[in-house]
Amino acid sequence: MNASTRDVLTVSDGPVTVSLEIDQHGERFVRHQVKSGSKLLATAATLVLAATGTIAASAPTGAASGSSITATVGKVKSDFTTNGKAVTPNATGEPRGYCKVPKPLTNVVNRTWECFHQDIKVQVKVRGRTVGTASFTVWHETHLNLKSVKWTEKITASKTKIVGTADGIVAAFHPSCGSGCQVHATGAMARPFTLNGSAHSGGNKYVFTVSHGHPRSTHTHYEWDFNKPGYGAGQVTYNGQTYRCDDEDRQYGAGCVHPTMLSVESDFTHLSQMAALPGIKDNIRKVQNAGLHIGRMNSTVPLTRTTKDQADKNRKAVCGPDVHPKPGDIWWTVDPHDDGTKPSCDEYPFAETKQGGTAYNPPNRSIKWVPLKENRQQGGIIRTFFGRYHILPGDKFYVNMG
Secondary structure, three states: OOOOOEEEEEEOOEEEEEEEEEOOOOOOEEEEEEEOOOOOHHHHOOEEEOOOOOEEEOOOOOHHHOEEEEEEEOOOEEOEEEOOOOEEEOOOOOOOOOOOOOOOOOHHHHHHEEEEEEEEEEEEEEOOEEEEEEEEEEEEEEEOOOOOOEEEEEEEEOOOEEEEOOOOOEEEEEEEOOOOEEEEEEEHHHOOEEOOOOOEEEEEEEEEOOEOOEOEEEOOEEEEEEEOOOOEOEEEEEEOOOEEEEOOOOOOOOEEEOOOOOEEEOEOOEOOHHHHOHHHHHHHHHHHOOOOOOOOOOOOOOEEEOOHHHHHHHHHHHHOOOOOOOOOOOOOOOOOOOHHHOEEEEEEOOOOEOOOOOOOOOOOOEEEEEEHHHHHHHHHHHHHHHHHOOOOOOOEEEEOOO
């Protein structure tokens, strides 16, 4: 019997025509059609006529007949690296315009951008034997927003390389994210599409809900489902990089960042505004140029913001009420009528960091007496930096003093 063979099965309440097809391997029935108004249609639809003329039950699903789809993914591959001066794309075969980040590197880029790709291989199997493969790459480009809890992600599924009998596979994309986060797919990602010689582009739109005092961190969970008529379905999943949204600084409002990505005060290619404060500049550089180079650009010991309670303890430990200037510590003119010239104890590493207080011994920490005006200016610079780039306790950063 060949694939065009047809037989007629007659039942008591009318004729039911059953169309029988055999797949190209001659190993299983892949389709049957029932043309009848009979109330026995559902029963007849599960029967086919075997080549011998006897009645045999057909497999209701591909999985039951030994035919299935399986899919595998490799490790997520990040597509840009940072060296403190520039962003370097690290991918080949990317879609046009992918990850075109500005150079030189900025805090905005490092805290809000993510570019990565994921290779996916779909295998078509019959009774455990691979009869075809469909391979493609998914390109992801995310742009978080420092000033909003809404952001977008671009996603492109590349052209598919098909080998063997892997045509006709339909892919369906399903993104999800954690508590307080809503995401929905757009463009080609919002509906199933067939893996073929065309690329498919779309993306995700996100909305996060946060309130003051309750920052939230999560990541996107990406799921791909694969279906082919007559085959058991396949699925792969992978996760994106962690992102966090908060509304901790009322001046700058709610926004979202990748918290594990470093920032620099004031930026990767610009000196900190603290470099313009003579006494504070000398104190920071003294520590950064000695010992562990704490907080210096690209050192192995970046600064880490700490909690307010710990900052108060750090400040009291090294610049508390029992600490007074020694002879020679006052290097400027103190004007009794100018509050800004009063002596003020400046510590580095900052009290606002885990490296502050007595966490380290000299030369990895130091204090210097400076005019109160300088210390006030420094405090404003640090608070602005923390607020603008959503630096929360646990986040790491450098101070660029040149």
